[in-house]
Amino acid sequence: MVVRVFLVEDNPTIRDGLMETLSELLDVRWAGWAPDEAGAIASMRAVPWDIALVDLFLEAGSGIGVARAFESRGAAKLFVLTNYATPDMRERCTEAGVDAVFDKSVELDALLAAIEDVDAAGDP
Numbered sequence: 001m002v003v004r005v006f007l008v009e010d011n012p013t014i015r016d017g018l019m020e021t022l023s024e025l026l027d028v029r030w031a032g033w034a035p036d037e038a039g040a041i042a043s044m045r046a047v048p049w050d051i052a053l054v055d056l057f058l059e060a061g062s063g064i065g066v067a068r069a070f071e072s073r074g075a076a077k078l079f080v081l082t083n084y085a086t087p088d089m090r091e092r093c094t095e096a097g098v099d100a101v102f103d104k105s106v107e108l109d110a111l112l113a114a115i116e117d118v119d120a121a122g123d124p
Contacts, residue, residue: 001122002029003115006049008066009081010035010059014104018053018081021108026115037061041069049076051118053111054098056082056089064096071097077118081111 005028009015015033022028031049034040036058044052044066052070054063063080070078077099082089085103093101102111 001119002027003119003122004029004031004048004050005115006031006040006044006047006052007033008035008037008040008052008054008058008063009033010055010057014055022112022115025112027119028115035059037063037065040066044070050122051076051115052078053081054078056080056084056093064092067093067096067098077114079111079114 003026005022007015007019007030009018019030031047032043034043038061040054052066054066056063063082067078067080078097080093080098080101081104082101083104085101090101100114102108
């Protein structure tokens with residue numbers, strides 16, 4: 001199964017690097033991307049996606065706002081990918097309905113494993 005991923009990231013360097021890395025390592029198809037909360041919410045409502053990777057601090061709005069907009073999302077997963085994975089921030093994300101929080105600097109392997117788990121769960 002190809003996993004459809006929507007990326008919410010305002011830093012072009014991180015966005016491009018993450019998209020390239022995930023495309024090389026995993027069987028993903030990019031459903032789209034957005035740099036801000038309002039654009040993410042509108043775009044994510046318009047396209048099918050299996051996983052949303054959402055940064056916390058965006059050029060406008062926040063990843064928490066995106067997560068709250070998709071608290072009811074069926075089987076789709078919403079993962080936060082951030083440089084601010086403090087215990088307090090992890091708790092706030094959990095309260096907003098986020099499935100998992102990954103620290104950009106040290107938890108990329110865990111993110112890859114989580115995406116592979118979603119892929120495996122979708123296989124017949």
